[in-house]
Amino acid sequence: MTCKEFLALLDDLIDDSVSDETRAQLRAHLGGCEHCKVTLDTTRKTIEIYRSHEVYDLPDGLRERLHAAIMARCKGGC
Amino acid sequence: MPMAIIQPVVEKLEQHPDVALVEQVLRQDASAFDTLVRKYEGQVFRIAQHITQNREDAEDATQDAFLKAYQKLDQFQGNSKFSTWLVRIAVNESLMRLRKRRTGKMVSIDEDISTDEGSVPRDLADWAPNPEQNYNQAELADILRKTIQGLSQGFRIVFVLRDVEGLSTEETAETLGLSVPAVKSRLLRARLQLRERLSRYFHQKKGAEK
Numbered sequence: 585m586t587c588k589e590f591l592a593l594l595d596d597l598i599d600d601s602v603s604d605e606t607r608a609q610l611r612a613h614l615g616g617c618e619h620c621k622v623t624l625d626t627t628r629k630t631i632e633i634y635r636s637h638e639v640y641d642l643p644d645g646l647r648e649r650l651h652a653a654i655m656a657r658c659k660g661g662c
Numbered sequence: 663m664p665m666a667i668i669q670p671v672v673e674k675l676e677q678h679p680d681v682a683l684v685e686q687v688l689r690q691d692a693s694a695f696d697t698l699v700r701k702y703e704g705q706v707f708r709i710a711q712h713i714t715q716n717r718e719d720a721e722d723a724t725q726d727a728f729l730k731a732y733q734k735l736d737q738f739q740g741n742s743k744f745s746t747w748l749v750r751i752a753v754n755e756s757l758m759r760l761r762k763r764r765t766g767k768m769v770s771i772d773e774d775i776s777t778d779e780g781s782v783p784r785d786l787a788d789w790a791p792n793p794e795q796n797y798n799q800a801e802l803a804d805i806l807r808k809t810i811q812g813l814s815q816g817f818r819i820v821f822v823l824r825d826v827e828g829l830s831t832e833e834t835a836e837t838l839g840l841s842v843p844a845v846k847s848r849l850l851r852a853r854l855q856l857r858e859r860l861s862r863y864f865h866q867k868k869g870a871e872k
Binding site: 591594595598599618619622623625626627629630631633634635637638639640641642646647650651653654655657 | 692695696699700703704707708711712720721724725728729732786787788789793794799802803806807810821825826828831846849850853854856857860861
């Protein structure tokens with residue numbers, strides 16, 4: 585397996601949607617390719633960081649203001 | 663008959679709590695919608711902010727999305743998740759806000775996706791085990807914001823829906839009106855571009871400590 589072929593299957597590997605046979609081929613490639621191993625590890629980490637950290641937090645004041653506006657209009661029949 | 667008693671219990675257990683709330687709203691119980699708003703307002707606001715890149719527009723789009731959801735609640739089909747249905751409305755309202763701001767300019771989730779920047783990994787030095795710990799929360803949030811803002815819109819929306827908000831590939835495709843292969847292609851490039859851009863920050867910090 586070449587690095588290009590590995591890269592084409594990177595998402596499927598991350599999302600765990602590869603067959604056992606393909607996974608074995610990908611693992612074999614990783615065993616001898618430090619570049620692809622780093623790409624896999626840091627791409628996984630990228631997703632994990634974005635998933636676990638709030639990029640845009642809703643401040644409490646804004647939360648209440650939005651809430652009041654929505655509920656006021658909905659109770660009035662929108 | 664035992665079966666007659668067991669059957670409704672099984673059906674009740676399988677029903678998603680959101681569906682019960684929707685049914686309550688349809689029976690004129692506004693407090694049930696209150697619960698749905700509180701549950702999803704953070705998610706809707708995040709999506710709106712990622713799409714509009716503008717706080718005021720994101721606030722308006724959030725409000726409009728919930729109002730539209732309330733108005734159209736009787737059209738909600740219980741065979742899809744309420745959250746996915748709401749996200750679709752939020753994406754549409756956000757794109758509409760963007761169009762209003764860019765009067766006369768077409769706004770599409772297809773724009774600026776021709777770039778191959780970052781699609782072939784170049785920065786291949788490994789990261790520290792927990793690179794985010796080198797930054798305080800505000801610094802890290804700033805880095806993550808700047809980095810994702812640099813992605814083209816077509817990549818950013820796919821990454822946000824699929825990886826941040828946890829929609830499936832199929833749900834993301836349906837929400838954005840894209841094919842599954844198109845979502846997969848954009849997701850790969852979005853992930854690789856973000857990885858490449860984050861590498862610069864994490865390497866800089868690591869280098870500065872030496």
